[in-house]
Amino acid sequence: MDDQNKNLLLATVLSFLVILVWFAVFPPEEAVVDPNAPAAVAQTETAPAAPAATTAAPATTEAEPLPEAPRLTVDTPALTGSISLLGGRIDDLSLKGYKETLDANSPIVRLLSPVGEEHPYYAVFGWGPGTGLTADDVPGARTEWRVAGGGTLAPDAPVTLQWQNTKGLTFTREISVDDKFMFTVKDSVQNTGSAAVSLFPYGIVARHGQPAGLQNFFVLHEGMVSRTDGTLTEQKYDDLMELPVIEREGAQAEVVDAGADGWIGFTDKYWMTTLIPEQGVPFTAVTKYVPGADIYQTETRKPVQELAAGATVTATTRLFAGAKEWATIRAYERDLSIPGFIDSIDWGWFFFLTKPIFAVLHWLNAVIGNMGLAIIALTFFLKFLVLPLAYKSYVSMAKMKELQPELEALKERAGEDKQKLQKEMMQLYKDKKVNPAAGCLPILIQIPIFFALYKVIFVTIELRHAPFFGWLKDLSAPDPSSIYNLFGLLPWAAPAHGSFLALIFIGILPILLGITMWLQQKLNPQPTDPVQQQVFAWMPWIFMFMLGGFASGLVVYWITNNIITFTQQYLIMRSHGHKPDVFGNIKSGFKKKEPAPVADKSKKARK
Known part of the structure; x- marks a missing residue:
């Protein structure tokens, strides 16, 4: 397994595990207290003790309800x-x-x-x-x-x-x-x-x-x-x-x-x-x-x-x-x-991120007048801030794409000799001036920003009941649409949030999230290991279901982030002479090219 794919797989798996933990503890909708519920008899507070060095007042608790008063x-x-x-x-x-x-x-x-x-x-x-x-x-x-x-x-x-x-x-x-x-x-x-x-x-x-x-x-x-x-x-x-x-x-x-x-x-x-x-x-x-x-x-x-x-x-x-x-x-x-x-x-542990992120989001919402559009604008702003680092990463990934045939040839020549394969791969990276670890930087950068934005959307009252467009009336709540009733076309209600059916019959936003993640994945270098290929192939769809119960504002951010990342990466790859056949890959679905042609090319190269 080459270093590029090791690092990328490790970053992806770590992000998957961490987000899975957050998903497991994502709270259901708050219970609504009926203001007309029967009254309960309660006790009153204890009397405060005097400050030090004075006589303390007796601390008592009164069990009877208070009398009526004006x-x-x-x-x-x-x-x-x-x-x-x-x-x-x-x-x-x-x-x-x-x-x-x-x-x-x-x-x-x-x-x-x-x-x-x-x-x-x-x-x-x-x-x-x-x-x-x-x-x-x-x-x-x-x-x-x-x-x-x-x-x-x-x-x-x-x-x-x-x-x-x-x-x-x-x-x-x-x-x-x-x-x-x-x-x-x-x-x-x-x-x-x-x-x-x-x-x-x-x-x-x-x-x-x-x-x-x-x-x-x-x-x-x-x-x-x-x-x-x-x-x-x-x-x-x-x-x-x-x-x-x-x-x-x-x-x-x-x-x-x-x-x-x-x-x-x-x-x-x-x-x-x-x-x-x-x-x-x-x-x-x-x-x-x-x-x-x-x-x-x-x-x-x-x-x-x-x-x-x-x-x-x-x-x-x-x-x-x-x-x-x-x-x-x-x-x-x-x-x-x-x-x-x-x-x-x-503000949580990431207060150094949540505070400035919310300040910018609040300002954008005041200017635009729509919290959903403000989240989209914030995503563009954050992507702009990390563009210099992301640019280097995407250039490295473009070069890694170009090296895919040579890596396949190295793998075939080395056979079962893992030490030889590793040595030749490192030499190839050195000769081509490629850093195999640079490709995982976008994922590593995205994790703390994702958690900080999750916190902002979850705890700040400005996101509570904040509408976007159409069916999205509350960006702090999950997408209320569902495949279960064909997104409202069928005459029955969607499964209640927090139920098992709601985890399966997801809404429009999670589906868009899965599609954008899949498109973005098509630009990444494909792992040479078949097991890794399967893991990466299923990752977008796992995330699609896993994030279905997250706040819709957070999913809007992730979809926007995926689209921007895809566009940036596509343009940067083309500017370096690599033309990704994304739409060809879409037509072929999950089907992978047979390794035989790659092997034939390597044989011709040896001849």
């Missing part, structure tokens, strides 16, 4: 929902711009839901007691606030809540929201009593149980995400269940002190709820799991503050609750000075 309406261009005056909870939030499915009657995505409904998920803020105070002296999860100002929470229309204790402390909370997904919670305490006290502000995001539709795939992070002093941390829900027990916290927990900046919360594939304390000020980030109640919790705690008689203290915390839109999160990072906030999007 609510304030939330109505912004991006959000709709309500805030409960019981605890001042932000616990009812839906995203106006996003539907659960492509169906015109589909409900919009609901992000947060209150205790008493299925999968409670909410944010609550308050003060923890320090010196001179008890848990009853500070507002907690069951404190009922009164409205001191405002009605409906909207951009430029904040609401103000108030509560007083029996020791002369007046707690005031102002909640504001912008036109996207950022809330600002400004808590202040005025001491009208005669004695000094101490207390600390906190914020909590609590999630009861793991979310519905959790995918649990290693290529996607779902769970806790945080950044403290420049360090990004991601922990899946199962990882939180393995946290050490900290008695002071009353749960399994991890406590991290941040000196300058950071944020912490929970992220889904497309949505996120994150606490963002004042940047540049020390705080404590807490990740917590309460086993008995099955509650996952993230917290931010500020240092204990001394409040003298007649004084007022104020603490401000932001809450991001919405879609992980790249432009929106990037703007928050820049305009609100939130370091590393863009990393809340799951």
Whole structure:
């Protein structure tokens, strides 16, 4: 087996195996949660412990559902929902711009839901007691606030809540929201009593149980995400269940002190709820799991503050609750000075590729106005970047094509003497100035780009429900067409994605992918070994079925990449005097020329 074909076969097999692994873990469509499903009784969060060196508040779990309480309406261009005056909870939030499915009657995505409904998920803020105070002296999860100002929470229309204790402390909370997904919670305490006290502000995001539709795939992070002093941390829900027990916290927990900046919360594939304390000020980030109640919790705690008689203290915390839109999160990072906030999007191990690739794709989509065309334009751009390296590779492959008859002759002369064959082949490569390893470079270059684009298409919300043309309504989902119903001509539905039939009865895009891979293969040097020939002959059709369940946007990229590669390689080969008989090969199908003529030529050459 010559070095050229060894390297090419190795690169192809490796890429095949790696992509096969990715295919095996490619997730099915997300389960849609019925917003009208019966409500479930759930428990509430644990009380936060005080920061170090202060008396800890008892960590308790309440098993009963919360009583009914008045609510304030939330109505912004991006959000709709309500805030409960019981605890001042932000616990009812839906995203106006996003539907659960492509169906015109589909409900919009609901992000947060209150205790008493299925999968409670909410944010609550308050003060923890320090010196001179008890848990009853500070507002907690069951404190009922009164409205001191405002009605409906909207951009430029904040609401103000108030509560007083029996020791002369007046707690005031102002909640504001912008036109996207950022809330600002400004808590202040005025001491009208005669004695000094101490207390600390906190914020909590609590999630009861793991979310519905959790995918649990290693290529996607779902769970806790945080950044403290420049360090990004991601922990899946199962990882939180393995946290050490900290008695002071009353749960399994991890406590991290941040000196300058950071944020912490929970992220889904497309949505996120994150606490963002004042940047540049020390705080404590807490990740917590309460086993008995099955509650996952993230917290931010500020240092204990001394409040003298007649004084007022104020603490401000932001809450991001919405879609992980790249432009929106990037703007928050820049305009609100939130370091590393863009990393809340799951860029993966290939972040050095996924970030710039998505930035270019986002720009192209803004210019063109169609994400499918933007993917095609991105493919041209990426091919242009690697053209110098690809050019050398295609020139080498053209030369290898020209050497095929001589290689056949060498093989026949050497017979079973593999050492002699190898030596003469190396000499031939040297004489003709051909690098047999150069031909596999396009495949090796394509693998990391393919994985990076796969990640971009899979995790970024900009690809979710992004249409192309015709039957392709969602580039983040597999091609919905199928041979099973003759691509919609027959009066029955295509097999459901993820089913066995869907793997067999593939759609239009996978078929085009197989054809373009086959055409591209016709320009490559043919292996001299019959086993290798069979492997290469079946490779396009194996990939065709294997990639049938991948996101259609990724298949559009691969088809475009194959067409560009074929055109480049064809033109480069012709420019070097080699005229590939591609269409002749198509007519002959998989039939190979008999080796006899090659043998006769070699015999004539010896004569």
